[in-house]
Amino acid sequence: MSRLPRINTYISFGLAILSGMTTLTLSTAAFAEDNLRSLTVFPSSDATAQLYERFVKLVNERGKGKIKISVVGGPEIVPGFQQTEAVARGSIDMTYAPISYSLGSMPEADAWVGSNLPPSVQRENGGFALFQEIAAKRLKIHVLARFAPAAPLNVFLINTPKFKADGEIDLSGLRLRASPLYNAFFEKMGATPVTIPVPDVYTGLERGTFDGMAYPPSAMEGWSWDRFLKYRIEPGFMQSDLGIYVNPTKWAALSADSQKILTDTAVEFEGSSYKEWQDVTTTMNAKFDKQGMKAIVLEGAARDAYLKTAYDSVWNRLKASGSPDYEKLRAHYFAD
CATH class of the missing domain: 3.40.190.170 (Bacterial extracellular solute-binding protein, family 7)
Structure with missing residues (x-):
């Protein structure tokens, strides 16, 4: 009996296994979870830091199996004024901090401080996109959103x-x-x-x-x-000029689904936090008056x-x- 058919059978069987392994590898890669390590400029006891933690929790719930943000610390890890630069370098994936901390490198940060309009207006009129472009050029970061601007x-x-x-x-x-x-x-x-x-x-x-x-x-x-x-x-x-910033290389490496979950949730919080901080301001002033x-x-x-x-x-x-x-x-x- 010729050994050639048997050899061909072994080869075919081996190729089938290799094909299956390749398919499994590609499938695993396709469904790999995007992970982002984040800092916050304020300690966890701060009210605005707690707002960010709520944002992170919602992203992780909506993106289960697709994207996960891990808040690994605050200013005790990287001093607040250095966190945006750390994001630009890729030492950390993202942070939550005042953009004015980078005022020396990006004078246009004053646009957030000097605004008297809701953030939804800048989303609609192109102002936010312009701000993103400037920050990408000057600070080498991707600006995801601004939070709690209604905190005069x-x-x-x-x-x-x-x-x-x-x-x-x-x-x-x-x-x-x-x-x-x-x-x-x-x-x-x-x-x-x-x-x-x-x-x-x-x-x-x-x-x-x-x-x-x-x-x-x-x-x-x-x-x-x-x-x-x-x-x-x-x-x-x-x-207020609090924002979320992501390393641009990390941002580009995220799946389309992960980018959409992050952006949609950030825009939602951008609007809700504007109203929420108006209410908080009213509540605190009433408390002071009392x-x-x-x-x-x-x-x-x-x-x-x-x-x-x-x-x-x-x-x-x-x-x-x-x-x-x-x-x-x-x-x-x-x-x-």
Whole structure:
């Protein structure tokens, strides 16, 4: 009996096994779960960090078997101001942080701070896409979404505020705890900005190191600063600039399904967090008022002048940076 048919049989059987293994490998690859390691710029106790955790949980539920985000830590892993750069380098896949931390490299970050429109408007008018393009070019990151923009700043004071003869608020001569985002506003109002880390604010208020501060009411829960701050100036101004950023190489490597789940969930949270943070702001202010804080409500020309000074301080800074996108960003993000 010839051995050739038997050899051919062995070869055919071997090829069949190899084909099956290849099919199994391809099938496994096709259904491999995308995994992203994420940081947050704030500790888990922070209210905005908890918002991000809710986003992550929903992505993981919707993307079960397709995509999974693992929050591996916060500023104890990588300092907050370095996290966006870490995403760009690929040291971490994504993070949740203020875009203004990169203001030195991307002056256009001021468009988020100086906006007075809901994020849905920028999605519709092309402003968000433009912002994505700028961030990809300047910071080498993919901007997925912005969160909780409806968290305006209010000025809080220890003592009764002064007013000018024309009814405008007078902050001249006051020392106010500030950040680089609104130092220019305080200086324009005649106040002296004081740089103090958030964890040290309570001690500063207790010792009278400064006369007041600007901060989102929605983010003041748990700090007990309202023990010293007895006056709140209304209206609030500017917007928070929290966003989600993904390494572009990692983003490109995600499956189409994973990209869609991430984007759809982020856009959903972008809208819901806008409404949610409006409600949180209202709730916190009502709590402060009940505890005895007095709201100083500016109206008419005094209100207009106050807001103009606040927003101009941001947009003038962006214009002075020489950004070629200043005009387009202002048109997309600000309603005069």
